[in-house]
Amino acid sequence: MHRRTLLALAAAGLAATSLAGTTVGAQAQEIFKIGLILPMTGASASTGRQIEAAAKLYMAQNGDTVAGKKVQLIVKDDTGVADVTKRLAQELIVNDKVGAVAGFGLTPLALSVAPLATQAKVPQVVMAAATATITEASPFIVRTSFTLPQATQPMAEWASANGMKKVVTLVTDYGPGIDAEKTFTATFTKAGGTVENMRVPLANPDFSPFLQKVADAKPDALFVFVPSGYGAQFMRQFTERGLDKSGIKLIGTGDVTDDDLLNGMGDAALGVVTSHHYSAVHDSAENKAFVAAFKKAAGFRPNFMGVGGYDGMHVLYEGLKKTNGVGGEALVNAIKGMAWTSVRGPVSIDPQTRDIIQNVYIRKVEKVDGELHNVEFATIPNVKDPVKAAKAN
């Protein structure tokens, strides 16, 4: 037998079986499909797990029928690679006829799908990616996570109000990190402080040279943004270097003290002050119920990613109720201006920018019931994304 024939046959057979498996039959009108595209493997896998668990929890709690339609969740793994995300979204839209795509763990992943959402008029719910500009990429994008400037600005204000004069910023060198750096620098210098900027490459196993530079600069505080997976490593090296004892305060956005990982960081994390929109010990009845249910279902603590996924499902459900099950542009319009009490506190979707407006809390890492938690001690209510707010004015 010819090798090529054999291999071609094998390939064809494989193609036939695998293609047949995913081809959808007649579309029942009563089903509303949501394509959930997440990094389930690779470096950002934990983001995917959080959001998937939260989305499934939401559906378990609220039933899978909305406005007479059965909601079906299709989870896809994009491995954190943008062209795969785009292809999966396209396949979901074209083949599975999904009513909405959701998820998107990283900025480029969300951006790659934006033109598609516009073209196909399919709502795109961003549940994680946090660069400010994402919602501008398509009028069909709605965001239920946060933007980094949104979380950063209150931190800068708090720092300057609490007598800090000189701060070094240390951010990971990519979209959200640069967003955080710019916002912090602008806000803090406007308030009369001085800032020195430093950027760390994304793939960076060892923070020691950067921390040494920080130690040499002797600032009042170090403002840090690193993607959530790197926070723990950073924190431990910060303590190891003795920077905590040299009087340099560690401040940052909540990514560094990610609830999912915080407890494992050990006492090194105690006393770190961060600003963020969600803490697993946020004091409300809604949140307590959520955390308990989440832990029971998933086996780990929810973090801000999980909450983004939970609220993302919420806007879709509530939007569908308003439109009576109609998707597309009507659904986006129904979501605009929506306000509700989330587990993170009162939130709403800005009708102009389709970005989330929410409280940002200043928190400090403390021990609660023997576990490390971000304990909220100050609230800045109803923060809009400052980048887009500045553009609007």
Add this chain to the structure above:
Amino acid sequence: MLTILFDGVAYGMLLFVLACGLAITLGLMNFVNLAHGAFAMAGGYVTAILINRWGLPFLATLPFAFLVPAAIGLVLERTLYVRLYHRGHLDQVLFSIGLVFMAVASVDWTMGSQQQFVTLPSWLKGRVDILGVQVGLYRSFIIVVCSVLVVALQLVLAKTRFGSRLRAAVDDPRVARGLGINVSAIFAVTFAFGSGLAGLGGALGAEILGLDPTFPLKFMIYFLIVVTVGGTTSLTGPFLASILLGVADVAGKYYVPSFGAFVIYSLMIVVLVLRPQGLFARAR
């Protein structure tokens, strides 16, 4: 300045412990084992589990971090690797990448995809001031452990009967077999030992490098750099290369942060173009 040098050396030492097993399999046994990082990850997870779930102290977990991956290595060598010694490098790459994929997915399934932490005893935390140089205690610990390992390894390879048998088995397996040396047993032990060392490196490095299921993929490049730059004919080569890379990386990021990421790669290319057999290779 000296602090930077110190950090670089510690980082390099760590790289060496992680990579030296690979230098052995690749250099001595001529097997491209990309799954090397998986053994390191195994060691890291053993330590993390023993500390966090069983409450063992850090030091007590280190022997396990060596033994468990070594045992896994031994089993895999006997059952799978042994069939592939005579095969082409591409087969070995395919095979070991397959192993890495399985390891990554299995760890993800059993332990979750989030970072794992190793709690250090308090006497290893923080830093002390020695003659005006700030020295991290944990990094000093790494340097001490690694130095001991290097010396021990070198002695084993150069002075012991096992070492000379190993070298004989590698240089000419047929003649060695003819002389009554049990070549396959030697290979198995060596492979297991290399895996164990990787596990130890993973346990020691968890604190500095982090530990999650993607560890083997994330650090594969670094291991390969160390081994190729150092040359695969001896252990001194990879050792010096590790130190050099560690220092260059740390210093590069400190002095020219915006070019920090370029330093290590450029260095590698320059070395390999000038000396394709590795920086410290001897003619065989």
Add this chain to the structure above:
Amino acid sequence: MSHASADSFVQSGIVARTLARRGRWRAPEILFWLAALASIWLLPDRHLILNEIAIIGLFAVSLDLILGYAGIVSLGHAAFFGLGAYTAGLIAKHFALDPLIGLVGAAATAAALGWVTSFLVLRGADLTRLMVTLGVALILAEVANQAAWLTGGADGLQGVIMPAILGRFEFDIFGTTAYVYSLAVTFVLFVIARRIVVSPFGLSLRAIRDNPLRARAVGIPVNARLIAVYTLAAAYAGVAGALLAQTTQFVSLDVIAFHRSADVLLVLVIGGTGYLYGGLVGAVVFKLLQDWLASITPQYWLFWIGLILIVLVLADRDRLTARLTAAWRARAPGPAGGAGPANGPHATPASGER
């Protein structure tokens, strides 16, 4: 293992005859391409993944040119793929030129980089080349990351809007235009590559792969040939990257990342090196497997891929391929005597790699 001595190739008319025989198209090949063509109509709702397969296939063919025919192992082939993608993306973004011009531009820049870096891979053994190519790709990835003003950095290149091909064929949301376009480009380039590998030039490459010293001794300009094929392969990879950028209308740092180089090597090795179809078949098999497994278990598909790879190797991929190759040769038309010496360099790649 003894190789056919290179000097036998320069003797008499055997060469011409052998080459002509090898150059002939055979039924299975024609079938393969007909099947690809038929898929346009038979699988209308799978054009998106088929498009991706065609692109990866072309990318793997480009790697096969250097690995399967010249014996250069590369773990940094994404450097050219990525450069091509960015070139095509930038051309579309800033000049809105026809995609075909974008392809040419991508091929040109990638070839230029290939030519420059080819001097780095002339020396050294497998491992050295592996790491040098890897280093080049990593540095380029870092350049793309740093040059955010040009490339969009880690956020990806935004605002790439592709004009219609030749002003007539718009890219549609079903990926049909994209697939037909990618398939056509892949086919044309494949035919050219096929022509090249059965030319005397291709033959001299194999001689170099099997024994560089001997090749030099019989008067083959080894370095010049390696530089030429490396540059050619780079251009091919650049075109593949350009196709990806054009059909997804988006370029992110992933196009140049390490995993892209590793994946293509995997794809090629699965399909088999040294007969050009390996890349295409590997792409079909790997992509469909991945897609199928990932739709069943989005979290743990990696495990099953790993298992399949291991089984594939243990089932002795080489012997499998070698036997098939032998069967293939036996049935190929031509003088039976001529098949002997011509087989020499062909049957050995697996053992020759060590």
